Amino acid sequence: MEKELSNHYDVIVIGGGITGAGTARDCAMRGLKVLLVERHDYSTGATGRNHGLLHSGARYAVTDHESAVECIAENMTLRKIARHCVEETEGLFITLPEDDINFQSTFVQKCTEAGIRAEVIDPQLAKIMEPAVNPDLIGAVKVPDASVDPFRLTMANVLDAQLHGAEALVYHEVIDIIIEQGRVVGVKLRNNLNGEERNVHATLTINAAGIWGMLVAQMAGVKINMFPAKGSLLIFGHRVNNMVINRCRKPANADILVPDDAVCVIGTTSDRVPIETCDDMRVTPEEVELLLAEGMKLAPSLGSTRILRAYAGVRPLIASDDDPTGRSISRGIVTLDHEKRDGLAGFITITGGKMMTYRLMAEEVTNLACEKLGIAKQCETATTPLPGSEPKVETKKYSFAQKAAEGRHGTLNASIDSGDVTSDALVCECEGVSVGEVRYAVTKLHVHNLINLRRRTRVGMGTCQGELCACRAAGVMCGDDTQKAINDLAGFMNERWKGMQPVAWGDNLAEAQLTARIYQGVLGVDRLANERRVECYEI
């Protein structure tokens, strides 16, 4: 990672969320010399803290036609280019007795207008298609929703950007924007792992830092009016449903239940919060209660299913520039050409939008960048598969862990060492993560610590939340600095606990006690760790 940086780039992209990663990819594919910088790890912000829903657009069809149209187009695109990140689950919009059934026809009509295939189905059929659905439903519409893994999607974009010559740095924070003669000419970076600072120059700097983009803009002396909106979600221990379940009504709290990998996720709430709190979001007991109560209306069995974790993200909502009060929120994609808007050349902000439309956002901002740089090459991101999603090759019979790894890495699974006893040894039993996969992630996927490893491989994301695997993984990853590895282990266990603590009852509490007995009682991790504090952004 610590290779020499170039003196000058065409573009610096700030932010390792899905928008930044997608933008870096698009720019690199157009032949630009790109540097992607991320202050923590990839997908630590809103990208890694949502439902993992590949919207069909149906949710927006009634209230926001434009978003709906964008969603369905991107939905179809991502199924093709990000096959290994998407699971084609399909989705239901259900009407419950307390909902207005008349909304259904409006909904279907608006979906159709937006080009979303919305098929009214018999509630009885819906119960057969998705046995977990609330059996009291009075109406159901089937739409092409799906689930998508944002960690994988982000990583695949970064990998492809690198394949096209981009450079990418994690744990590098922009601490200043360098302005010369009214033009942004680069950024001042701080390496958050060792504190070193340096300047990097570029013709263009693209601010893709999500909600933190308003702080980046501030450094450049421009003002963007954003509203951080906290959304809380709950993860359940296993898949209750195999189709996405939505409520057929105007979007409200906790009305989407998504099957993601081996779990399912209910969300979200929505509350405005101050920007200062965005680095350390915690889920309150009231939010847990609300999510549960509403979630049980979608699938009653959630009331008796183990909750693994609670987590929260912050949506980067942005005020419309054309509304002088700043109150009106733009839900769509917002590209701010600061040269035109603020007279500050060399600086562009891409924000608003949603994870679903990241590719479109990237295309828009890259188009603008290319225009400014005089590059004529067209966007190809909608047709070129991401690494891992190339056409599938049928392979030999797989072990559990290899199948699980293929789900995570797609065709790149072939790069993971396997077939010998050392590589096949399982680190994480819940999620089937082998030593080979850990080593692959460490060497190829920018893994610096256990939390990074979790985002790449699902280590510690199963029902035990790291009971044995965290220690095994720490042992496998450990280099010469054992103290760092022990601190990492202690930090990881605290990070896992952060999500468990708001839902610490039932089996989760028993699990927490067992884990504490192992890590504190048997191992004594807390005695060895000399740095107990976990950086809150990691959590």
Added chain:
Amino acid sequence: MTIETQTQNMSVNNFEQCLKCSICTVYCPVSAVTPLYPGPKQAGPDGERYRLKNKAFFDEALKMCLNCKRCEVACPNDVHIGDIIQAARIKYSTHRPSLRDMMLANTDLVGTMASPFAPIANPVLKLKPMKAVLHGVMGIDKHRTFPDYSSRKFESWFKKEAAPKQSQYSKHVSYFHGCYVNYNYPQLGKDFVKVMNAVGYGVHLLEKEKCCGVALIANGMPKQAKRQGEVNMTSMRKAVAQGHAVLTTSSTCTFTMRDEYDHLLGIDNHDVRDSISLATRFLLQLIEKGEIKLAFREDYHKRVAYHSACHMERMGWVPYSTRLLRMIPGIDFVMLESQCCGISGTYGFKKENYERSQAIGKGLFDQIDEANPDCVATDCETCKWQIEMSTGTPVMNPISIIAEALDVEATRELNK
């Protein structure tokens, strides 16, 4: 707002209650002897989470599970690990049972065919050429001796010799004799009738009895098992309606009909389940309630080592049989440490499982050698085959030991 929620976990077979403590892996007899089996934690709750996502995560290696349920007995969190594994086999396996498996599984059909020819079948099944054929063609291990087929089925004996005398008793039970008693070892059935009659109970057969289906489940034929189970349930319902308890002398048949019918095969057994009991349990409960008494011969002496059959252990009923045996004054009782014998019904008969089966049972065989008893007592017939073959020590059902030790006349007097 208080919501009545999250008060109980309701995942199927409690798979989500798994705390990943790995205790089950310590007690799995199969993973202890073969690296090819993924172990109960992986095959059970861990695998299940992924199978819910995609059935491609099903692994045919799950067929190596003995269904001994020792993982369930060990689990501190009441996860039905064995059930998860068996249910997954039923739901996802695409493997078709072989002719050999079908033959082994259809214990009653094969029994029906063999019994009339028992004088021929028994020696033939023991001949080396025949064993070679079975080993090579059928995949039945050459070390195995088929249990002898009796020339006269228990049912035939009962109808002719015993049935007419049963009406003289004032209290009655129905007897599910099972395939083993019917075809291979009618003596156990006769012993049962002797004991029950002595304590004042008349014995009746069910209107129609089919194999309980345990071998069909184990060999991947759940549909046939379900059909047979339904037949048994219908007969048992009639018996229960007459006020009969339905008794067995096999822990495995009992376990299957009480605890596997409902959730593995989807047979509704709730109305008869509580009436199905093991004979030793029935007797002990009556003794404890003061309703019957047993008198034993003074000249009876035997050193008996009790082996806890897996399904007996799973039912939690071992103390019923052991307390009953300990009531016999002439018995020098040894409790063997609970370990699987390795046969697990038809499992150990298969060529591919033979070595595993013997390795699993080794600990138990060593214990028996050390205890040096006159006989081993156990409530399971397949354990009997395995232990007799592997240790040379005779194995008896506790009911046969009771029958042997019983002072019939004195007992009759006591229970008049």
Added chain:
Amino acid sequence: MKGEWSAMRFDIVIIGGGLSGLTAGIALAEAGKDVALVSAGQSTLHFMGGSLDLLGSDERGNDLFKPLDAIAKLNEKHPYKKLEDVSRLAGVAKQILERAGLATTGYATANHWRITPIGALMPTWLTLEGMAAIDDPDKMPWRKVALVNIVNYLDFPTKFLAAGMRERGVEVDVKAVILPEFQQLRQSPTEMRSTNIAKVIEQNDLLVKFADQVNSVVGEGYDMVLLPSVLGISSNEKAMQLLRLINVPASYVDTLPPSVPGVRMQSQLRRRFMALGGSFFTGDQVIEGIYDGNNLKGVKTAKLDGTVLEADNFVLATGSFVSRGLVADYNHVYEPALGVDVDDLGLDRKTWATVDVTEAQPYMEMGVATDHKLHCKRSGNVMSNLYAAGSVLSGHNSIKLLDGAGVDMLTALQVTENILNQ
């Protein structure tokens, strides 16, 4: 059959088959009582390791050298405050283990230190024979140690262990051995666990081969060989045999769970209980008590449908949340077997747990409420013949105080005496 229940009678019925229940069971059976023990699955001994703690830390987190002296300073709610003579009971506990074939080093008068699988040193009371034990954490007894792992065995993190000892001035070399039989085991990627390795070595009589391998990789110049505790699953004999076959003094160090010495303790204690004529109801759960005023007459279990277990006295030794001796649902914490009173410290769900996992978590101190004689309570009334022992008791945090095994064994012995002296 329905509706009429038969009864099995015992002098004492113990609910819970872990360290506490087995200790009480053995002590009572040794006193000639007819004891039944109902156990819902295997116990937390399986992840405890090869040492038993009495009191390792004070309430501020300082390591203790003399645990008996520190007991006086404990909070009044601590279960030790209900013991008549901690020192004497600790001696009895050690003898109980000894008679069950579990020889230990250590005494209650002074803690010694065990090495954890990641190289920390932690104060403890008794350590099983053959496991590494250190008298003074500031004075390591070895100059040069060979740390020998099994190739590909992930549950013995040698890098951490070596670093922990080097920090204390010990020269450490890490070695690894391999046997073809282990590679065989490795084919199942999940099953390379301590207990499976133990079974392979013990079933195949690989002791000598294993020892030869260790001797050949270690060579000369070491004053201690440390091995992962992957031997002696059924008895200590094989574990000790291997140590004797190694040319240099050798000891075992705990691995990640499951713990072979823990499994051994469980099976040896159970074996001892059975040998004393105790009745063990395996894999069953008590689901209901039958009461006569403040007297518990009998208990019903999930599996003995139709039979009640009756006794003069009952002991509840079902453990904490992890063993389901306590259950926390969305609204409250309760004791599921008999519904006795729980001391939930007056906390509601929002305050059961705090944000930093390394802080003392309030839920850890929850447990059943008892009087000074360790009698349970029901709706505030003291139950005359129902006692509680072990981790199910409220008033202590075993992770912070390092007192888990001591509370398990000593409260069980106190309950035994309370019953015998009635």
